[in-house]
Amino acid sequence: MDEKKAGSAIRLGLTKAPPSSIDAGAEFSVSVGLEWPGGMGPDGATYRILDGKKTITSGALPKPSEDGSVAFALTAPASAGEHRWLLTVAKDENDAGKRAEGALPLALTIVPHATSLAVWDVPSPVVRGAKFVVKAGAKCTASCGFGGREIEIRDEAGELMGSAPLGTITWEGTASLYWATLQLKAPRKQELHAWTLSFSPSETDLPHEGATSRFSFVTVPEPEHSVSVKVVNTKTKAPIPNAQVRLGLYRAVTDETGAAKIPVPKGKFPLIVTRVGYEIPERNVLVSKDVRVRIAAEQLPEEDPFATWTA
Amino acid sequence: MGKLEKNSIVSRRSVLSGGAAAVGGAALSGLATEANAQVPTRWDRTADLVIVGAGVSGLSAACEAAEHGASVIAIDMNFDIGGHGIMSGGQLHLGGGNAHQKLEGVTDSPDSVFKDWTRHDHRAARYSDRDLVRIFADWNVDTYDWLLKQGVKYETGMQQSAASTVPRQFRTIEWHIPSEVISPRRNRNGSGLVRPLANSARAKGVDIVLNTKMTKLIREQPLSGRVLGITAQGPNGPINIQARKGVLLCTGGHTDNVNLRRTFDPRLTEEYQVACSAYSPQSGDGEIAAMDVGASLWATANQTAEAGTAITKTRHIGCQWGYNSLVYEPDSPLFPKARAMGLTVEDFQNIIMVKENGLRFFDETRSGYDFFAACMSWSGDPQKLNGGGPIWAIFDQAAVTRERWKTEPPYVDLSGWFFKGDTLKELADNIAGPYQRRKMNPAVLEETVAKFNAGIDSGKDEFGRKALNFKIAQPPFFAAWTTPILHDTLAGLHTNTNAQVVDRKGEVIPALYCAGESMGGFAQHGLARCIIFGRVAGRHAATGRVASAL
Numbered sequence: 032m033d034e035k036k037a038g039s040a041i042r043l044g045l046t047k048a049p050p051s052s053i054d055a056g057a058e059f060s061v062s063v064g065l066e067w068p069g070g071m072g073p074d075g076a077t078y079r080i081l082d083g084k085k086t087i088t089s090g091a092l093p094k095p096s097e098d099g100s101v102a103f104a105l106t107a108p109a110s111a112g113e114h115r116w117l118l119t120v121a122k123d124e125n126d127a128g129k130r131a132e133g134a135l136p137l138a139l140t141i142v143p144h145a146t147s148l149a150v151w152d153v154p155s156p157v158v159r160g161a162k163f164v165v166k167a168g169a170k171c172t173a174s175c176g177f178g179g180r181e182i183e184i185r186d187e188a189g190e191l192m193g194s195a196p197l198g199t200i201t202w203e204g205t206a207s208l209y210w211a212t213l214q215l216k217a218p219r220k221q222e223l224h225a226w227t228l229s230f231s232p233s234e235t236d237l238p239h240e241g242a243t244s245r246f247s248f249v250t251v252p253e254p255e256h257s258v259s260v261k262v263v264n265t266k267t268k269a270p271i272p273n274a275q276v277r278l279g280l281y282r283a284v285t286d287e288t289g290a291a292k293i294p295v296p297k298g299k300f301p302l303i304v305t306r307v308g309y310e311i312p313e314r315n316v317l318v319s320k321d322v323r324v325r326i327a328a329e330q331l332p333e334e335d336p337f338a339t340w341t342a
Numbered sequence: 343m344g345k346l347e348k349n350s351i352v353s354r355r356s357v358l359s360g361g362a363a364a365v366g367g368a369a370l371s372g373l374a375t376e377a378n379a380q381v382p383t384r385w386d387r388t389a390d391l392v393i394v395g396a397g398v399s400g401l402s403a404a405c406e407a408a409e410h411g412a413s414v415i416a417i418d419m420n421f422d423i424g425g426h427g428i429m430s431g432g433q434l435h436l437g438g439g440n441a442h443q444k445l446e447g448v449t450d451s452p453d454s455v456f457k458d459w460t461r462h463d464h465r466a467a468r469y470s471d472r473d474l475v476r477i478f479a480d481w482n483v484d485t486y487d488w489l490l491k492q493g494v495k496y497e498t499g500m501q502q503s504a505a506s507t508v509p510r511q512f513r514t515i516e517w518h519i520p521s522e523v524i525s526p527r528r529n530r531n532g533s534g535l536v537r538p539l540a541n542s543a544r545a546k547g548v549d550i551v552l553n554t555k556m557t558k559l560i561r562e563q564p565l566s567g568r569v570l571g572i573t574a575q576g577p578n579g580p581i582n583i584q585a586r587k588g589v590l591l592c593t594g595g596h597t598d599n600v601n602l603r604r605t606f607d608p609r610l611t612e613e614y615q616v617a618c619s620a621y622s623p624q625s626g627d628g629e630i631a632a633m634d635v636g637a638s639l640w641a642t643a644n645q646t647a648e649a650g651t652a653i654t655k656t657r658h659i660g661c662q663w664g665y666n667s668l669v670y671e672p673d674s675p676l677f678p679k680a681r682a683m684g685l686t687v688e689d690f691q692n693i694i695m696v697k698e699n700g701l702r703f704f705d706e707t708r709s710g711y712d713f714f715a716a717c718m719s720w721s722g723d724p725q726k727l728n729g730g731g732p733i734w735a736i737f738d739q740a741a742v743t744r745e746r747w748k749t750e751p752p753y754v755d756l757s758g759w760f761f762k763g764d765t766l767k768e769l770a771d772n773i774a775g776p777y778q779r780r781k782m783n784p785a786v787l788e789e790t791v792a793k794f795n796a797g798i799d800s801g802k803d804e805f806g807r808k809a810l811n812f813k814i815a816q817p818p819f820f821a822a823w824t825t826p827i828l829h830d831t832l833a834g835l836h837t838n839t840n841a842q843v844v845d846r847k848g849e850v851i852p853a854l855y856c857a858g859e860s861m862g863g864f865a866q867h868g869l870a871r872c873i874i875f876g877r878v879a880g881r882h883a884a885t886g887r888v889a890s891a892l
């Protein structure tokens with residue numbers, strides 16, 4: 032338009048905007064398209080990114096990609112909130128000594144790192160009043176190290192039931208889950224409990240949001256007797272290992288001899304045994320003394336005819 | 343082979359000079375080309391019978407027609423023969439009192455076959471066209487013997503299945519050359535059916551032309567007159583193939599054609615994959631081309647009768663085509679396309695299933711049509727009311743240990759079919775497959791798992807699941823594609839008992855045939871009906887004799 036003066040203006044426009052929200056301190060990129068005043072090109076141009084008066088980064092303009100746009104790899108501010116940066120591009124004109132310049136504001140929404148939790152190896156049922164341990168871990172979306180930071184477990188009423196510092200080594204198989212073992216004590220009341228693991232990291236280098244996670248377990252009375260379950264193949268009488276036994280609230284898996292022993296109080300318990308490839312009838316077990324139960328499991332045809340039909 | 347066949351091969355060779363794309367065939371004689379612009383002025387190739395699709399029904403028809411003196415060109419769009427048949431388990435459902443049954447001490451008759459497959463109390467039988475079932479029954483024994491003559495070999499043993507009240511099911515033996523099995527060592531016994539059939543067909547002079555896709559049928563008038571041939575897209579461009587006695591459509595059904603399959607069941611939207619489409623998609627091309635020249639559909643109730651395995655539960659999870667038996671190992675020529683073998687589920691109590699919204703919807707240890715209906719129920723996506731969206735198996739590291747899975751390629755496909763996370767939240771954040779239209783809400787997934795885990799504690803599951811033994815708790819966590827997969831087509835074109843296609847007025851379309859899964863009227867799953875009606879069509883096209891005169 033105003034071509035004469037525009038000799039000194041470089042026009043900038045976003046071809047790839049910054050993400051709508053960026054983790055504090057995280058790396059991100061933006062791409063910018065440039066329109067050069069007559070005869071000028073990107074060679075020898077420089078850029079600067081400013082936060083107010085403070086220079087965030089500066090240097091030679093990165094090489095434009097095939098479509099002419101220039102990508103900037105940037106590191107987000109460390110504090111959460113709205114940030115307004117200014118990207119400036121400049122080029123000194125060799126002959127006339129005229130300087131061409133352009134600027135583009137960058138609006139950034141910086142958020143604290145999200146965290147998330149896991150609780151595992153929670154025994155259930157737990158005998159009322161008994162001590163037990165669980166494992167719990169915390170993870171940062173940006174994989175920040177959480178070693179040494181406290182996690183805690185609270186009951187339904189918000190009362191602290193246990194806490195521990197996270198270890199410095201991540202849980203096997205995870206990218207960056209820091210974890211700890213927590214010692215807990217089961218309530219006397221017999222019921223299904225839903226407790227909460229919480230983590231609110233403070234004084235981290237970068238801001239983090241806390242997280243909570245619910246887990247459950249059930250409490251039962253002290254055992255008085257045992258139920259010994261033996262699972263065998265109806266036809267061959269061979270023991271069936273690895274069958275899942277569920278006796279009321281109690282769970283077990285049969286061993287190599289097809290056996291599982293479950294300590295229980297007196298009472299009547301439904302017994303459900305499952306094993307892939309077997310049909311196993313359900314029954315009730317009445318416990319007033321130590322009990323032995325033999326379960327005959329009917330092996331299903333190796334493949335259901337309908338399955339082989341489409342095999 | 344009799345003299346007649348030998349003579350016919352000689353005469354056929356004189357017509358079928360040159361290879362697949364031989365151009366410059368006979369000029370079209372005397373037909374009213376001016377009256378109908380769709381009739382080409384030149385034919386590139388000519389044969390008595392032009393078969394579209396060199397799969398199970400097409401190859402059976404080719405052998406039968408050639409044996410009865412016809413010259414045959416069979417085209418296939420794929421790079422190799424066999425269609426779904428080459429990937430099939432080779433379970434043949436043939437009875438009637440055949441030699442195999444006699445050996446196994448099974449008493450049977452064509453009448454019993456007819457009675458079983460028209461049973462009112464079996465969903466795979468009650469909706470079928472009994473005229474077709476009668477022909478099927480009458481051709482059972484002969485087809486058993488005929489396949490032996492084509493070089494097909496059978497395993498011993500026999501099973502009873504589907505609507506049959508006596509054992510009638512037995513298997514072909516897997517083809518002995520692994521590189522010709524497509525997915526070797528995985529019970530792809532159907533290779534032992536289609537390879538011998540293709541060899542037999544070629545020995546009888548049938549020209550099997552690969553990489554050539556039919557694009558339309560050519561009829562004298564758009565909705566009347568004879569079918570004269572086809573237009574196909576070959577490696578060197580379009581070609582017109584003239585059929586002196588008939589065109590036979592053996593394109594294998596419509597299951598991969600989302601629009602056509604939704605004609606029968608609107609729930610079957612795009613997210614449902616099809617077993618075998620990595621090798622040969624069921625395009626619906628035959629049905630559509632025939633409908634374009636006036637054909638009608640038949641016995642459409644069969645497609646939705648909720649019998650058999652038109653839809654199946656995915657047993658190999660974490661890959662795109664996780665059918666219940668089909669596995670592509672890394673040495674399969676199809677592996678680059680299939681990309682993963684899948685994790686084979688031994689025990690479904692090791693997983694829960696959630697929809698794209700992160701919610702459970704059914705007892706995961708069950709299967710069958712109530713389960714499928716729940717899978718396809720509305721997920722709550724306001725932009726997608728039909729279909730249920732993706733179904734993800736969610737499990738933890740403890741399940742991986744119990745199942746002895748390896749959660750890495752080549753078992754899982756990391757390009758949108760399998761995801762991992764250190765926590766359930768991270769897992770939900772990571773799920774982004776091609777059909778995952780909305781982001782899964784991590785809080786919903788966390789709540790779903792917490793609820794399920796509480797059910798393990800209490801022994802009460804919101805979906806009535808009985809097997810409640812393992813929580814989902816130990817990191818890391820996984821999501822594997824486990825959306826039900828479609829398997830076969832059970833409704834298609836209307837034909838009479840000679841496999842001649844019938845139009846919307848109920849009249850035969852002269853010189854147009856259909857067999858295999860594209861043919862409607864008989865809901866028996868699989869190979870046997872495809873072979874038999876392929877033979878029926880081949881015989882009728884070659885001889886003009888009706889099918890009942892076996």
Ligand SMILES: Cc1cc2nc3c(=O)[nH]c(=O)nc-3n(C[C@H](O)[C@H](O)[C@H](O)COP(=O)(O)OP(=O)(O)OC[C@H]3O[C@@H](n4cnc5c(N)ncnc54)[C@H](O)[C@@H]3O)c2cc1C
Nearest residue numbers: 395397398399419425426427431433556594858859868869
């Ligand atoms: C994994 C799996 C296992 C199975 N197991 C069994 C089993 O054990 N027992 C059983 O009875 N059945 C089984 N079936 C089903 C059986 O394989 C099919 O019913 C049978 O192969 C169908 O035969 P068809 O001739 O109709 O189609 P197909 O055998 O699929 O052949 C159709 C052919 O048409 C070609 N085609 C399609 N469109 C065009 C076009 N426009 N131009 C040119 N060519 C075209 C295709 O490329 C294909 O080669 C199984 C199927 C699958 C997928």
